[in-house]
Each structure stands twice: as structure tokens, then as C-alpha cells.
Amino acid sequence: MMRWLLLLLAVLALVQPASAQDRMPPAPYAYTQLQDPALEAQARELMHTLRCLKCQSQSIADSDAPMAGDMRHQVRARIAAGQSPDEVRAWLISRYGDYVSYDPQVSATTWPLFVLPIVLLLLAGTILLRRLGKRAADDAA
Amino acid sequence: MIAEIGLAALWLAAALAVLQLLAGFLGVRDENSALVALVRPAAVLQAGLCAVSFGALVYAFAVTDLSVKLVATHSHSMKPMAFKLSGAWANHEGSMLLWITVMALAGGLIALIEHRLPKRMMMATLGAQACVAVGFYLFILLSSNPFERLSPVPADGNGLNPLLQDMGVSFHPPTLYIGYVGLSVAFSFAVGALLTRNVTPEFARAMRPWVLASWIFLTIGIAAGSYWAYYELGWGGWWFWDPVENASLMPWLAATALLHSASVLAARDALRTWTIMLGVIAFSMSMLGTFLVRSGILTSVHAFAVDPERGSFILVLLALYIGGALVLFALRANTIAEGERFALLSREGALVVNNVALSAILAIVLLGTLYPLLTEAFDVRVSVGPPYFNPVSAIFFLPMLAILAVGPMLRWRRDSFERIRLPVIIIAVVTLAMFALVLVLSDIGLLPLLGLATAAGVAIASFMPLRGRNLLRTPLPVWGMCVAHFGVAVALFGVAADTAFQQERLVAASPGDVIEVGPWEATMMSVSPVAGPNWTAMQGDLLVSYDGGPMREAHPQARSFWAPQGETSEVALLTRWNGQLYVALGNMAEDGRWQLRLWWKPFVTYIWYGGLLIAFGGMLALLGRVIGDVRRRSAEVRDEERRIEEAELAAS
Numbered sequence: 060m061m062r063w064l065l066l067l068l069a070v071l072a073l074v075q076p077a078s079a080q081d082r083m084p085p086a087p088y089a090y091t092q093l094q095d096p097a098l099e100a101q102a103r104e105l106m107h108t109l110r111c112l113k114c115q116s117q118s119i120a121d122s123d124a125p126m127a128g129d130m131r132h133q134v135r136a137r138i139a140a141g142q143s144p145d146e147v148r149a150w151l152i153s154r155y156g157d158y159v160s161y162d163p164q165v166s167a168t169t170w171p172l173f174v175l176p177i178v179l180l181l182l183a184g185t186i187l188l189r190r191l192g193k194r195a196a197d198d199a200a
Numbered sequence: 201m202i203a204e205i206g207l208a209a210l211w212l213a214a215a216l217a218v219l220q221l222l223a224g225f226l227g228v229r230d231e232n233s234a235l236v237a238l239v240r241p242a243a244v245l246q247a248g249l250c251a252v253s254f255g256a257l258v259y260a261f262a263v264t265d266l267s268v269k270l271v272a273t274h275s276h277s278m279k280p281m282a283f284k285l286s287g288a289w290a291n292h293e294g295s296m297l298l299w300i301t302v303m304a305l306a307g308g309l310i311a312l313i314e315h316r317l318p319k320r321m322m323m324a325t326l327g328a329q330a331c332v333a334v335g336f337y338l339f340i341l342l343s344s345n346p347f348e349r350l351s352p353v354p355a356d357g358n359g360l361n362p363l364l365q366d367m368g369v370s371f372h373p374p375t376l377y378i379g380y381v382g383l384s385v386a387f388s389f390a391v392g393a394l395l396t397r398n399v400t401p402e403f404a405r406a407m408r409p410w411v412l413a414s415w416i417f418l419t420i421g422i423a424a425g426s427y428w429a430y431y432e433l434g435w436g437g438w439w440f441w442d443p444v445e446n447a448s449l450m451p452w453l454a455a456t457a458l459l460h461s462a463s464v465l466a467a468r469d470a471l472r473t474w475t476i477m478l479g480v481i482a483f484s485m486s487m488l489g490t491f492l493v494r495s496g497i498l499t500s501v502h503a504f505a506v507d508p509e510r511g512s513f514i515l516v517l518l519a520l521y522i523g524g525a526l527v528l529f530a531l532r533a534n535t536i537a538e539g540e541r542f543a544l545l546s547r548e549g550a551l552v553v554n555n556v557a558l559s560a561i562l563a564i565v566l567l568g569t570l571y572p573l574l575t576e577a578f579d580v581r582v583s584v585g586p587p588y589f590n591p592v593s594a595i596f597f598l599p600m601l602a603i604l605a606v607g608p609m610l611r612w613r614r615d616s617f618e619r620i621r622l623p624v625i626i627i628a629v630v631t632l633a634m635f636a637l638v639l640v641l642s643d644i645g646l647l648p649l650l651g652l653a654t655a656a657g658v659a660i661a662s663f664m665p666l667r668g669r670n671l672l673r674t675p676l677p678v679w680g681m682c683v684a685h686f687g688v689a690v691a692l693f694g695v696a697a698d699t700a701f702q703q704e705r706l707v708a709a710s711p712g713d714v715i716e717v718g719p720w721e722a723t724m725m726s727v728s729p730v731a732g733p734n735w736t737a738m739q740g741d742l743l744v745s746y747d748g749g750p751m752r753e754a755h756p757q758a759r760s761f762w763a764p765q766g767e768t769s770e771v772a773l774l775t776r777w778n779g780q781l782y783v784a785l786g787n788m789a790e791d792g793r794w795q796l797r798l799w800w801k802p803f804v805t806y807i808w809y810g811g812l813l814i815a816f817g818g819m820l821a822l823l824g825r826v827i828g829d830v831r832r833r834s835a836e837v838r839d840e841e842r843r844i845e846e847a848e849l850a851a852s
Contacts, residue, residue: 090786090795092706103704108587115499116442118585121435123769123786161585168580175567176560176592183556183596190552 088135089128095139102135105144108161109134109151118161203268206256207347210297213249213304214337216242217330220307224327228320228395236319239326240311246333247308250301257297257346261288266357269350270294276359276763278734286370287360292494292510293346295373299490300336302374302381307333310385310410317406318398325392332384332483335517343510359763362735368428376421376448380486382414383451386458390479391525394532399472404465407479409825411462415455416818422448423811434769434784436702436799438807441589443498446569447489450562454482457558460551468612470539470548474555480529484522485562491518497573543614550607557600561593568592594647601654601692604685605661623664631657644700651696659689676824684817691810697779697803708793718800719747720781722754727785727794735761737770740785740794744774756785756796779803 093099106120111127119127119134130151137147151159163169220242223235257270261284266272274291275284289298307329314322340346389407393399425448430438439445458478464471492498495511542548568584575582605627609620617624635653638644662685666674703718715722722744730739737757745751754772761768774781779802786795 090706090789090797091708092704108585110583110585116440116444117433118437118440121433121437121440123434123767156581158581158583161583162587163582163584168575169571169582172567172571172584172588176564176595179560179563180595183560186556187553 086129086132088132088139090131091135093135093139098138099135101144102138105138105147106131106134109148110159110161112155112159202256202259203265203347203349206253206260207345209249209253209256210300210337210341210347213246213253213300214334214341216246216249217304217333217337220246220330221327221334224323224325224330227323228327231320231323236323239323243304243311243326243329244308247304250304254297254301257294258285258288260347261285261294264357266355267349267351267353269348270346272350272354272357274358274360276357276734278356278763279360279365280733282367282370283360283365286364289373289377290360290364293340293344295377296336296340296344296494297346298374298377299381300333300340302377303329303333303336303384306382306385306410307388310388314406317402318396321392321396321398321403323392324395325388328391328395329384329388332387332521335521339510339513339517343513356763359734359761361764362759362761362766362768363432365734365761366428366432368424368432372421372424372428375417375424379414379416379418379421379455380448380451380489382410382417383455383483383486385410386414386455386479387483387525390476391528394476394528397532397535399465399476399536401466401469404462404475408459408462408466409822409829411455411459411482412818412822412825415452415459416815416822418448418452418455419811419815419818422452423808423815426811427808430804431771431773432768434771435797436704436782436784436801438698438804441568441584441586443569444493446565447492450565450569451482451485451489453558453562453565454478454485457555457562458482460558461555464548464551465539468540468542468548470542471552471555472536472539473533476533476536477529478555478559480522480525481562484518484525485566487514487518487521491515492569540613542612545610545617546614547607547610547612550603550610553603554600554607557596557603560596561600564592564596565589590647594650598650598654601658601688604688605658605664608662608665608681608685609667623661623667627657627661627664630660642700648696648700651692652700655689655693655696658692659686662686662689676827677821680817680819680821680824682817683820684814687810687813687815687817689810690806690813691808694803694806694808694810698801698807701802702804703800705796705798707796707798708789708791709796710793715796715798717781717798718802720798720800721745721748722781722783722796722798724794724796727788730757732759734763735759738785738788738794740772740783740796742772742783744781744783746774746776746781754781754783756783758785758787775805780805 093102103120107118109119109130111117111119111122111124111130113124113126114122117124117127119130133151134147137150138144142150148160148162157163157166157168163172165173220239223233223239223242226233227236227239259265260268260271261275262281264271264275264277264284266277270291270293274294275287279287288294307326310329311326317325386407389403389410393403422445425445426438429440429445430436458475458481461471461475461478465475491511491514495514497511568589572582572584606620606624609623611619631653634656635649638649638652662682665678665682669678705715705717707713707715709715709724711724711726713724715724722742725741725743727738727740730737737759739755739757742754742756743751744754752774754774756772757770759768759770760766769784769786772781772783774783779800782797782799782801784797786797788794
């Protein structure tokens, strides 16, 4: 009985999907640049605006996490295959959700992010015009 | 025993804070109350007790007293002494103790040295300071006791997160906390001034050194934090618009605005309500930052909801203090008479624009930081990052820089454009020339291009206020302003240059390989194992040369810590006057080659030189103000003595 248990434990020890995945060698483009500098620049810019989903507040261009490496590989491979950065971003969003992109687009859930700065701009303008304008008028009078 | 002394001192300090609160507010109602005499001693004694308590915690960490739970969970006997000591505040409980200690020290200091203001207002100010402190004492004592004992005593501690075992972390949090909590003094002054209807230039002059000092510490703290992230995380990034960074940026923005509006109030008796409002907002941002960092809400809103004890506690404190101060402001704002008037084209006018722009940037950072948390509560996850923050804040930042260039040349109250036409033309020509030059010579993005051009303009403009002055007789605060504004230009130049011109090389290399990055040529010599006190590492040995110049060595390491386990990248930085070569060693690839990451970062160091210049400018201004105050006071004392002597002579 004891022997069976030990064997079971040994088998369990071998089957560790999470850590096994971590130990896999990184995909080729995770730590290697594209040959074409123009494409690499596109990929680089894109990677800086994609969130590493396993990290706390890091882009995939700033992370050692294996998942960030895989995503870098995906980005470089797709850019090299001729996709545009916007297409790659759209593909990643369809796969991981809006959360993966640091570049929020105007949508039903994000509109306040874009409306409020405009409101702020108008508000700032009004405050300045009223405060300073009034004073100028007062002084002139 | 030492831990118990620490805890007892903390309870006593809390009791004294309650006394200070009650006696202070009684003193506001009745200046002749017997309790009034107790307020200042209570504040001073409280500072002493907090210092004892904090000392006890540092001692427990220094000797690795594992019977204290906090030491057991965050330290390890094998750690170098410097990191044992800094481990005392590199955790939740310890950092909150540091927070309250700094707050008590600041309160003790104003009680000890601030004698210029009316007595009633001082009572209200110290009462307000105690009121905030009591909440944080309760928070520590009830939910985050740093001195909790552990039984049985473990054989050894868990150790400190390897990323935090770094000299940067030893200094970054205390500096930042002094800045954060120093703003509590501005908050208390603002509340005191509101309560006693005393919004005067004297109030602004009393508050200004405190704001200035906090702002200097915040500036250094943010710059140090950014440099730490730059070299410790191993990917060459220095600002991520991460919520934790934003939490420190927001109080800085508010303090910067407050600093400028307090100057207007002190010199010209204008912008009264606005200064009070900023005083309240600045410390509110400090508290909000503490809430964000300390509640765990950033890891996940849902994690926060599952274990909400600490988070809700701070949230309630936040609501009470910010809400209370804003209600008080709403009730009293209309009783503050409008200050002195000024024209649009005047120093005050420029400072109003500066204040509005800073506040708008603050609002944007606040929105971008809190909005994802808000939507996450409704199960919609969005990310807001650099592609949002950079352009949106630039909308306000660039006009602000234009005003920064012109404003300091203007006179108070009213000025004419004719008087400053020549310097404005010079600044505009320099800016446009730089813009055209960069546009022709290189192909870079719009924001870095604008950044380089305005940096050049602001750099010239920052010393224009010295034009026509006798440099030896120019007051220190004016020098401080020029240096700080020049620092803004230097930092902006660094940011823009690094963003636009940095070069990156990621390669798998084996010994003998030559890697080129920008003007640098690096030769990989070998990779060998090295060991430290609580880590082992693989160290790359490279010879690098800049533009065919002399060889220099670079030794990047990939470190593995064993207690607790973790890996860090110790990058090699080769600094030149015009930038840094950044070399990081990664893992070994399957074929036995090593991953190397190299960046040539032109002028990246100017970001932190700029930060330090800004802080240095602040120090010059602070020194000038303090010297001025001391001179004025000793002159008053001399006048008083002379009057007494004359009276005696007349009587004899």
C-alpha cells in the first residue's frame, strides 16, 4: 500500500503543469529582435502599450515573466508576418479582453476618460477667462 | 521587552494626541482655558514617544528578534545589516509606524518653533494635526500592530522580497513619507486658518516653509523611486504611470500648485480661498496615495473586498478627513474676503494659469488611476497607461511650460508686454530653432519633438529673471526659483531625448561575440558564478567601448535569492556625460548562449539630474526664507531691547 502511495506521489510530482510551462524554453522572439529595424520599432512601440497579465502594472516590454515573453513572441511574429500593430492589438484584445491594452479606446465603458479632460479644458478656460477677464474689466473701469 | 516598550510608547502617544485634540479645540473657543498650556507640550512629547516606538521597531529588526511577528515574516538573520534596518519600513505595519512617527515629529516641530501666528489659530492648527493623527494611531493600534508577538518563535524569518533588498529602498520610502506627511502640516494650517477665519499673508508665510520642505522631500523621493525602478527592474523603464507611482505624483502636483499659490498669498494677499483649497487637497492626495498603496486595492478590487479590514479603515479615515475638511471649506469659503486684485498680464496672472494647469493634470492622473478601479468593481476591466497619460497630460503641461518661461519675468499686480518683449522674442526664437533643427536632423515622434524644443526654451527662460539684477544681491529664493525651473528643462530634455533616441539590442550571445548598440561596442568575455551573503548569481563579464574609445568593464548579474526565493537583475550601468549604457543579463538559452539586453540611452541621466536640480532649487528657496525669518526675528528682538533700554533711560 505504502509503495503505491509513494509511486502516486512520484507521478504527481512529475505532473506539474504550471511549473512545467514556466520551465519551457522561451519562444524565439521573446528575447530576440526582428531583423528589420522598422518592423522592430513598430513591435517595440506596440509592446510598450500592452499589459503583462501576470504582473502588476508592467507592460510586456518591461517584464521577465514567461507570459510576457510569450506575448512578445506573438507580437513580433505577427508584425513580421505583415500584420499592422492595430491588427495585432485587436487580436490580443479579442483573446484577452480590453484589459490587455494600455491604450483605452472610446467605448461605452471608457467614454468618461475622454469626456472629462475636455470638460476640464473648458472648465479651466472658463475659470481663467472669468477670473482674469473680470479683473481686467474692473481695472479698466 | 523592547517591543512592549515600543507598543506602550505608541499607546501613550495616541493618548497625548487625544489630549492635544481636545485641549486645542477648547483653546479655540476659550483662549484662557487652563488646558491651552498643555497643547504644545503634548505635541512635543508625542513626537518623542513616537520616535521611541519607531526606534524599538528598528531595534527589533536590527537584532532579528524573531518573537516579533513582523520581524519573523519580513526579515532573516542572514540579511546584510542595512537591509535588516530598512526592512523595518519595507512592510505594511512598519511603514504605517513610520508615517505616524513623521507626522508626530512634524506636529512636535510646529509646536516647538512656530510662534508668529495668533494663539487661537495655533491652537486650531495643532488641534487639527492631532485630529488627523488620532485616526492613524487608531488604525495602527487596532488593525496593524507592528509589535505583535509570535509564539512559538520560528527558527528563522521569511526574509525580504529580493527586489526590496537594495539601497534605493532604504532611502526612498522615508523620503517620500516625510514629503507625504509633511503636507499634513499644510492641511492643519489650512484647517486652522479656516476655523479661526485667519487667511492672511502671515498664515501663508508660516505655512510656506513646511510646504517647501515637504515638496523637496517628495521631489527627491519620486526621483529616487524612478531611478530605483530604472536599474532594479532590468528593462530600462523609468516611469510606468503605474498607480503606485501616480500615488506619489498626485501629492507632488498638488504641493507644487500650493507652493506657487502660497507665494502669491504671502507676497500679494491674493488667491486666499484657492490656497486653502490646495492645502486641503495636497494632504488629501497623500492620504489617498496611502490608501491605494496600503489597502491592497491595486492588486485587485476583489481581493480588497474579500479582506477589507485595513482598506475600509483607511477609506473611512479618508472620507472623514477629506470630507470634513471640504465641508468646513464649503461653510467658510464665502466668509473669506476676496484678496487683492491683479491684471491678467502680471505675476499673479501667470501663477493662476500655472495653478489651473497643475490642477488639471492632477485631475487627469487621478481620473486615469481611479477609473480602472471603478470599472473593475463592476467587473469591466480596462487598462489606462502611457498612451493615455502622455498625450492627455501634455495638453496641459506644454502651455504650462510656456507660462513658466514668461511668468517669472512679469511684475506683480500689472505689467506691460513691451517691458518683456525682448526676452520673450529670444525664448521664442530658441524654441523654434530647436524645433526646426530636430525636425530636419531626425525623424522622431511629435511629443519628444515638442519636449526637446520646449526644454531648450525653458532652459534659456529659467535664468531670464536674473537679467539686470546684481547677482550677488539677488535673494536666495529667486535663485532657487531659477534653478528649479532650469531643473524642469533638464528633466524634460532627458525624458524627450531618451524617448526619441534610445537604442535597444536584445541578443543571445556566447563568449567572444561582439554586440553593437548605438555608438557602443560590447564584447562578451565570459559568464561566471559569483556568491553574495544571501544570493548567488551568474555574472557576465563584458568589455565595452564608446565610439572606439578606451575599454571599460561591465558586469551585469542575474541574481537568485534563497530566502525568500526570487530572482533579480543587477544591471551594469556605464555613465557618460551624454547618457548611459544599460546592460542586463538574462537567462541561458538552450544552446548555451546567454540572453543579453543592451540599451544606449542618450541623456537619460538628465531626468534625475533635473529632479535633483528641482529639489536643490527648493532647498535654496527654503534656506533663503528661513534666513529671512531669523533675521527679521532677531531685528524685532533688538528693537524690543532698544525700546526697553530707552524706557529705562527715560525713567531714570
